[in-house]
């Protein structure tokens with residue numbers, strides 16, 4: 001049977017570092033996308049004007065242009081193309097500027113391939129979702145925009161979002177990893193009167209203390225060595241819009257007092273500045289930690305906690321809302337098959353039952369990844385339990401990519417091993433053969449990757 005219905009999603013990579021382009025093209029083409037790489041903006045633009053891709057991933061700093069200029073041109077000639085920027089910490093302000101003029105998101109370098117994969121999926125998904133569902137989203141009680149859920153807990157969340165989206169209050173979203181915090185934050189923004197202004201995500205845990213301050217508040221010219229010109233911080237750039245403070249629990253304690261001041265006074269001082277600048281931003285924060293406990297332990301300021309949680313939204317883990325699992329499976333299977341350009345497979349009860357009895361430590365993100373693997377690897381037009389990772393039946397942890405790989409080479413190696421292992425349907429003998437290593441060596445490598453199920 002030939003898949004003639006839908007084309008594979010086309011992704012272009014633009015970076016002036018050949019190695020980066022090669023690495024990304026190589027890795028992402030294995031995920032079922034059609035890839036092309038470019039090292040100059042001129043070349044990429046010429047190509048985009050002829051054959052626009054679904055997605056462009058571009059570095060901010062390029063030899064012959066910058067990512068923001070590229071974005072501007074792409075928006076003009078290929079408005080459907082989604083743009084994601086890759087940026088070093090020094091150019092986050094430019095990435096933020098890019099979001100203001102229509103980029104989907106940015107990813108801070110260095111990043112793990114899996115994090116980029118996630119951003120890509122989220123981007124493509126948000127588009128295919130709106131294409132698939134059109135206007136019906138508003139009439140379907142089981143969903144709020146892109147958020148799906150029929151469980152009482154999710155219905156309650158939809159109600160809260162409706163009530164508070166248009167208010168200008170700060171909101172704290174709490175929930176385990178992968179429960180949909182960012183999705184909810186984006187929905188709140190989209191249903192507020194700030195929707196035409198930027199939604200700017202910032203990961204409070206991803207940078208050192210000085211960098212967090214510099215990125216959020218900006219600096220005056222001459223504030224420190226290297227501050228050659230005035231730089232607007234993210235809070236100032238987001239004026240009129242929403243700042244999404246992700247992993248707010250990771251905010252260094254000394255930063256918390258500064259954040260509190262901004263929220264209370266609605267103004268900020270750039271580093272090295274003396275005159276405060278008024279700002280108008282709504283703050284939506286998210287955390288997967290129990291901030292109340294952190295307050296009790298003294299690692300999070302109580303006053304800041306109260307300021308952030310004017311409204312608190314708690315996203316329940318997926319294991320407490322099983323009613324949502326079948327809906328989510330159906331949703332992801334359709335979405336992912338369409339993305340891959342495959343016919344949408346049917347779902348066998350063995351597949352559904354196995355997932356219903358799993359506890360999903362990684363929540364919806366994990367479910368999404370499991371379905372993606374299943375759809376990518378399925379040979380039959382029906383998904384059965386055999387299309388699920390075998391670990392699902394052994395332990396509570398699904399195969400996860402490496403935690404903190406020590407070097408670039410190691411990342412390459414681990415990704416390759418993981419890929420082959422996945423492709424062979426998690427068959428160790430076959431993987432070892434294909435890699436040309438002994439089974440013992442393979443076992444050791446898999447153990448590093450946490451891919452060996454615990455013997456119980």
Ligand SMILES: Nc1ncnc2c1ncn2[C@@H]1O[C@H](COP(=O)(O)OP(=O)(O)OP(=O)(O)O)[C@@H](O)[C@H]1O
Pocket residue numbers: 121122125146147148149175176177178179180181182183184288364365368
């Ligand atoms: N209720 C839902 N319906 C449909 N898709 C969902 C739902 N919840 C989450 N998702 C999808 O699951 C993925 C993870 O969601 P999101 O990034 O919002 O979670 P998160 O809580 O921010 O996770 P993390 O803690 O890992 O940052 C996204 O692709 C999102 O679109």
Ligand SMILES: [Mg+2]
Pocket residue numbers: 181182246
């Ligand atoms: Mg998140």
